[in-house]
Amino acid sequence: MTERKRFEDNVIFGFLLILAILYLMPMLIILWNSFKGRFYIADTPFELPNAQTFVGFKNYTNGIEKTGFLTSFGYSLFITVFSVAVIILFTSMTAWCITRVRSRGSTFLYYLLVSSMIVPFQMVMFTMSKMANILHLDNPIGIIFIYLGFGAGLSVFIYSGFIKTIPREVEEAATIDGCSPIQTFFLVVLPILRPITITIAILNTMWIWNDYLLPYLVIGNNYKTIPIAVQYLRGGYGSQDMGAMMALLVLAIIPIIIFYLTSQDSIIKGVAAGAVKG
């Protein structure tokens, strides 16, 4: 390595380091403000807590109590985990079936699902939430069914692209050995889909965990997921409890950071694979 290259690399490293710190600042600012008294936040957010402004975990207890955050966390976790599980199970089945069975019907169903990815949520939000209400899907279990409907387009699209690349011979051998299509799928195909299943699980987890408008419209009155709880705390202008807000923002971010740091590589790979979603 030449002297000049080393110098350049050091300059770049310094630049990136400063940028990375700037990048983390917003989260750090929220973190330290969450330990300050509620009236010391809005006007001086860039000051660290000091002896006068430090209130310990008071904002956290306050915020958790005001919004029922623990319940919200429970709803978010329940809805996310089960929706993702249901989406994986049913969309992999559907994708395999309509990819392998070549027929006009399959092609039609495939394009019907895939074209739903284009449609913005505002197009269906009103009619969908009325429908959910009429069919009694407006509860944490019913919403799983709705997420299956909305997640189907992207998940089937990605699964189908992957399935096209696996050779049919294995499945044919299983059929010859006497497996029914159901056995073939669950015993032979599903294990092969594992890598793409991880991608799909991550994409759907990030979407459902952070989703605000859909759960707000469908179940928001009775069941507040985390994003709904955060928005709920806002209240009217001026009456907002800034301390509780900061604590809640920190609590909302922590699970995401833990999730990210434990499975970073799959997340980056998965989210990049989701780039097809337009």
Next chain:
Amino acid sequence: MQKMPLRYYAFFTVPTFAAFFISFFIPFLMGIYLSFTKFTTVTNARWVGVENYVRAFSEDRDFINAAIFTAKFAAISIVTINLLAFLLALLLTRGIRGTNLFRTVFFMPNLIGGIVLGYIWQLIINGVLVNFGVDITYKAEYGFWGLVVLMNWQMVGYMMIIYIAGIQSIPTELFEAAEIDGANELQSLRSITIPLVMPSITICTFLTLTNSFKLFDQNLALTAGAPGKETAMLALDIFNTFYGRNGYEGVGQAKAVVFSIFVAIIVLVQLRMNRTREIES
């Protein structure tokens, strides 16, 4: 397997399609129908022809203003996000120390939900503006640039990942050959890197475009459209038309149809461009 008995076919497809029809497809068709009617709940619709579409554009300027605001926002975001992301991708493919750590940090904000992002930046921007005795709702420009900064913070890391993948797929021989021929870094950037990452540039441009057009949560949390409705983007304007006042459900639905056609055109142009590029190569 070319054929499958119908009962198996049903077993594999019915659960997904039942959910798809009930939560998406039927509401979608109903939405198109209702945009031509006057209604307050979906059951009391009365046919009014294109009246809702006329009202969406003529009754007030909200929808047009939102469209202009959204277009401006999208134009600026596309440029800033892609330039920053591309620059970071260049710097992170040189093999300097800490590359993985930097990648981790720059990507992180992408995973945080829109509502949370909105309130984080509201605090920071208001914290700066309070020194001038105002807040983000004082002027539409504040909200606009606030949204641009927020969107950059969220999206740059994501686009950076796509650009890194694009740059890493370029064969290193090309750069070595260019170096032997005496090309400097700027020349190989212009004649090798940029032409060969064009597919990534197309993807990222359209991703930022569609994401900017559909932006809702961030908009709601950061300014909620204030001052007045000046910083409301299309999705928020549609939401407010539906739920803000009674008797405007049909107008909201008509706006949603127009919005969907907008987004569909963008996506179709993208698909077409990708296809022509595939044929060319």
